[in-house]
Amino acid sequence: MGWSTVSIEQNLAEIRRRMSCATESCQGHSRAPVLVAVSKTVDSDRIAEACRWGQIDFAESRVQEWLTKKDQALPTQPRWHFIGRLQTNKLKYLDESIVLIHSLDRVSLLEALNNEGERRNHLWRALLQVNVTGDSAKAGVSPQEAPWFLDKAQKYPRVAVDGLMTIGKADASDDETRVVFSTLRELRDSMISLGVAAKEQFTELSMGMSDDYEIALSEGATIIRVGSGIFGQR
Ligand SMILES: *Cc1c(COP(=O)(O)O)cnc(C)c1O
DSSP states (O other), X not given: OOHHHHHHHHHHHHHHHHHHHHHHTOTTOSSXXXXXXXXXXXXXXXXXXXXXXXXXXXXXXXXXXXXXXXTSOOSSOOEEEEOSOOOGGGGGGOOTTEEEEEEEOSHHHHHHHHHHXXXXXXXXXXXXXXXXXXXTTSOSBOGGGXXXXXXXXXXXXXXXXXXXXXXXXXXXXXXXXXXXXXXXXXXXHHHHHHTSSOTTTOOEEEOOOTTTHXXXXXXXXXXXXXXXXXXXXX
């Protein structure tokens, strides 16, 4: 028994229902957004449970923790995302099962990823993390630095930057949150207008967590990252 079994199923169903409502009412979506289940601190049994309910994309924020989980037997092979601050000396532990790094936040990481990609002939897919709220505790480049960063990223062929990622503001009103997410969307579009990113490739907006993913979806999120809303409080 256990409440977690029931609640993971129900939580996933509820989030998926809200995702389809949000995208039906929003013309801007050309394809269905992706739900990434944030499994940090969640044990493999509960990850397996989510797999059994059809969840495919999972995210971890610490390399060490991900390493303990990635080789566990699961009902289906997850598509792993990385969402935490990434130290360059840990890159050697990452492998091709990481489909997207959401936390590209500095040139030294870009450089190190590129070197690691050269070494093993691998193309990393990544999102540029933007600190829209200017919160000093958060990683990410400022919106003003984004064009410069993306221009630089073109010189690193082993890293494909597919879009932008941000974290909303804690304890913000819905209106404040909406502004954060619309700012990220406008930033993506202006990077394309400026010519520092290609329209066909630079499509992703990773934004929205348990408390604000519906607002994010209505502002055009293509990826939402939900942890406690699926697995319960950490
Ligand atoms: C923990 C985390 C999430 C998920 O947060 P919840 O509030 O549990 O949904 C999403 N994104 C990042 C970057 C995180 O660190």
